[in-house]
Amino acid sequence: MSKSFTRALELTGQYAGLIAFTIFTTFPFIWATSVAISADPGNIWLFPGAFLPTDPSLVWFKRVITDIPFKDYLLNSTIISFWTIFFTVVISVMAGYPLARLRFPGRGLIFIGIIATMMLPSEVAIIPNFVTLKHIGDFFEATIGYKLIGLNTFPGVFLPGVAGAFGIFLMKQAFEQIPQDLIDAARVDGAKELQILWRVMVPVSAPSIAALAIFTLVNAWNEFIWSGIVLTSRDKYPLAVGMFNDLTGPFAVSTSMVMAGIVLSVLPVLIFFALTQRYFISGLDGAVK
Amino acid sequence: MKTSSYTAIAYLFLAPALILMGVFTFWPVGYNAYLAFNDYSIADATATWNNFAHFKYLYGEELFHDALKNSLLFLLVVPVIQVAALLVAKLVNNKLPGMTFFRAAFYIPVITAISIAGIVWLNVYKYDGILTWFLQSLGLIEEQINWLGEPEIAIYMVMVFTFWKGIGYYMVLYLAGLQSIPTEVEEAAVLDGANAWQRFWKITVPMVKPTILLCTLLSTIAALKAFQEVVVLTRGQADTYTALYYVYAQAFTNFNFGRAAAAGLVVTFFCVLLAIVQFRFFGEKK
Structure with missing residues (x-):
């Protein structure tokens, strides 16, 4: 042979x-x-x-768009994902910087505390967070007459998840790789810590921040359990919750419509994935957290 | 003076993260443990000590035992998904044309929302769904089977969905491991006349052993925590309760927060135990 x-x-x-x-x-x-x-x-x-x-x-797609508030769900998903990314990036960048670059008492303890949260099953926090959000909502209702944060609000959906060990750890690692000379030069020029962070650290770490933003977007967009628990009114549902409820409930009888709804829901994710796939499947990135 | 000014700045920068984690990550640990020993009334938000009643109840309840059993049964996914992910990673880890396409195709289930993917699979698994038709046209079965409705098979069907949804994730982790193997090693083995099967077992497997360990632990923890697929596919019908689904159902269909917290505490205990093992293995390497 x-x-x-x-x-x-x-x-x-x-x-x-x-x-x-x-x-x-x-x-x-x-x-x-x-x-x-x-x-x-x-x-x-x-x-x-x-x-x-x-x-x-395309008749079934038209039926989905007219019979199901698909566009509202899409908008809700976009809003929730946007704020999730915004807060996750800001909080992770701010927390990652001192952990990577400043010496201060308690640093080791705080870092271990943050890493330890990775061991806890986050699902167990669902019930306590539900209770906490109810109280926070009541508090806002009583003081400012408006539920800024609470059950059935968007901040209630995204705030519990934005400060996470993964993001902080990722940014800490990115900041550790920046040469000390760069920081020293900025300090000599009289830059304050906030300026160093914003003008030096953030631009140099742009690839890591992009990676964090992309992973956060996918997680926020696909999140299903917690949003379904916190949000109670249909007009606030994101895609993953709204489409699931509609397509397994009132519209389940028409398989054609169910499938059209699924294609419409998957399409935004697929387009996004096509544009950013190297972050997910190149294999070399920090996939192993 | 220098240090003290840094201390203030450091804590200022850390404050948002620490406050949010304090409220939504650390507080729940304590509060969940507290709830587990109390009867919680949702209407007036009061908790009353109940002398371990929840744990006594769980100890004797068959549904919870079945849920734990199913969670253990779910561990069957671990070896299957690991072997398959490693094989698939091996197949796409080369410079042949089309590999980006295949990697993307295997990863699509991972980036799809579990609820949306679940709806398609509900239709695949229907008694007159595409799986029944497929097997009938091959002549393997004659009857129409309600794949998610039969208690003997439903939990395995849920596992197939978990496998489908998760394999791309582990493939990428293995890909990272495979790419760290120097190509010379494999080339030398080819020159020595080793066939693909021998190369896989004698070179690939030993060299990605750290990744295998990591992925096995990750998927073991994930298998013990599996419940979203149950929410989406069966809602616990046909004997498909898993441990965390029990927690979820007790909390948000039964509205018994105390009992749910107690069951959650049991699950947490096992997860932390496994996580400690994981950190022992990989702590230094991170």
């Missing part, structure tokens, strides 16, 4: 395996897409037939 023949055999096997596995990971979405763009739902449960659209049209 010649060497090139063995190589060709190996390659064929490799691609066969890859294609088989691609079918496994993507078939639900391919099926959903095919059903969603078929005006006629007659074939959607037949095995190979369902994967080919019959009578292609």
Whole structure:
């Protein structure tokens, strides 16, 4: 058996395996897409037939947009994700800087405390945080007459998660790699700590901040359990909660509509992923936190 | 003087993180433990000591025992997902055309919201869904099967979903491990006449052993904490309660916060135990 023949055999096997596995990971979405763009739902449960659209049209997408407040959900997801990213980045940058670059009493203890939170299952905080948010909401209601933070508010959704060990640790590591000379030069020039952080540290660490923002966006966008508990009115639901409730509840009877709803929900994530995929799958980034 | 001024600045910078973590991360640990020993009334927000009643109840309740059993059963996902992720990572870790596409295809389930992905799978698993039709057209089954409705198989179907959703994540971790193996090692083995199977077991596996350990621990913890897939797919029907789903259901369908907190405490205990093992192994390396 010649060497090139063995190589060709190996390659064929490799691609066969890859294609088989691609079918496994993507078939639900391919099926959903095919059903969603078929005006006629007659074939959607037949095995190979369902994967080919019959009578292609966008009619089911129009039904989703008119019958389900899809655009409201999309807007809510965007608002929640935006504030989650904003606060996560600001808080992680501010906390990462002193932990990486300043000497002060209590530093070691604080760092260990933050890292220790990674051991706790965050799910167990759901009940206490629910109670805490209820009290905070009552407090705001009583003092300023408006529930700024509390149950059924957007800050109630994102505030509990924005100060996390992952973000702080990531920024601390990024700041540790910056040469001390850069900081010393800024200090000699009379820069205050806040100026050093904002003018020197942040621009140099832009790639790490981008990575943190991207991971935070995906997590915030996909978050489902906590938002579903905190938010009680339908007009505040993000996509992951609103679409799930609608597509498993009142609209579950029309599989075509369910699938169109799924395609519309997955589409923003896919577009975003196509633009930023090197952050996720290059394998070399700090994926191992 | 210099140090003291830094101290003030450092704590000023740390203040937002410390306050938020204090309220939403550290306080819940204590409060959850407190709730576990009390009867909590949601209406008037009062807690009354109940002399371990929740723990006594959990000790005797079959549903909680089944939930714990299912969480342990969920550990079956760990070896399967690890072996598959390593194999897949190995397949996409080369310079052949199309590898970016395949990596992306395997990663798509990871970045999809679990609720949205769950809806498609609900339709895959329906008694007249695509899985039934697929197996029927292959002639493997004759009856229509309600995959999420039969107590004997439902929990395994949930595990298949977990596998589908998570494999891309571990693939990326393994990819990082594989990329640290110098190519010369493999090339030398090829020259020595080692076949792909031998190279995989004699070179790849020993050299990514640290990644294997890390991923195994991560997925063990994730398996013990599995409950979102249950919320999405079965809502605990057909014997699919897991430990954390029990906590969730007690809290937000039964509104028994105290009992839920007690069950949560049991889960926390096991998770922290595993996390300590994890830190023992990887503490110095981080």
